[in-house]
Amino acid sequence: MKIEPDKIMQEYFNYLRHYRGVSEKTLKRYESTIRDLLEYGITKKGTDRFLKSLKKYKESSIQTKIVIAKSFVKYLYEHGYIKENYLANAKAPRYHSLPKYLTDEEFKAITDKMNDYYRALAIFLRNTGLRISEYHNLTEKDIRITGEYAELRIKGKGNKERVLLIERKLLDLANKYRLFENKKSIRAIQKYFNKHGIHPHLLRHTFAVEFLNRGGAINQLQAILGHSNIAITDIYTKVTSNNVVIKAF
Incomplete structure (x- = not known):
């Protein structure tokens, strides 16, 4: 079956949108890799040349590009565009970038x-592990109080929902400083945090490392963070230490 680059990309992106819940931002990152692959041609020779062309990139980028290309070629194979999955055995380099996190002392020094x-917001993010976008999408209707705890209904990546149980005092802090009523834009939050030398996602990493240091199970952490693959969560086990004592706030 003949492959028309623009047409097949549109078809594949529609598939990712509707059946995989992939965001437009992520699709934008996919576009250049898939266009490069299509330029080389979806043949054995073309895909081999594509893989060789990746040597100029750093390992993390090579890994990402191979994952994107493998998924695309698999789609073409499963939908009858090609007779062989040419990238089925392509292996991405093993790349492990250990997540950075804050110690209690570092966190206090920054938030002081x-x-x-913003101090209340930093405490909230550090103690929930939420992505900044997940916090920003939270509304009062997504919160249910149950005694000493509160349930947060979180809409994560790919519109997947999960329920997070937090201590009531953390919700009280959020309400005291109107974190849900008076939300700043994501850009404003990032700009303020960057001015203080941190990024919102660093607080998510900090939560994950602290959770494991306190004896939390890796599968529980996976559910809390909303990771689809436990291998993503497992990276945090590489930086945990049993001698760290964690206090909430």
Whole structure:
């Protein structure tokens, strides 16, 4: 079956949108890799040349590009566009970038310099492990109080929902500083945090490392963070230490 680059990309992206819940931002990252692959041609020779062309990139980028290309070629094979999955055995380099995180002392030193609103937000993110986008999408209707705890209904990547149980005092802190009523834009939050030398995602990493240091199970952490693959969560086990004592706030 003849492959028309623009047409097949549109078809594949529609598939990812509707059946895999992939965001437009992620699709934008996929586009250049898939266009490069199509330029080389979806043949054995073309895909081999594509793989060789990746040598100029750093390992993390090579890994990402191979994953994107493998998924695309698999789609073409399963939908009858090609007779062989040419990248079925392609292996991405093993790349392990250990997540950075903050110690209690570092966290306190940074947040002591913040205003009350952003300090409360930093504490909330550090103690929930939420992505900044997940926090931003939270509304009061997504929160249910159950005694000493509160349930948060989180809409994560790919519109997948999960329920997070937090201590009531953490919700009280959020309400005190109107973290749900008076949300700043994601850009404003990132800009403020960057000014203080951190990024919102660093607080998610910090939560994950602390959770494991306190004896939490890896499968529990996977569910809390909303990871689809436990291999993603497993990276945090490489930086945990049994001698760290964690306090909430």
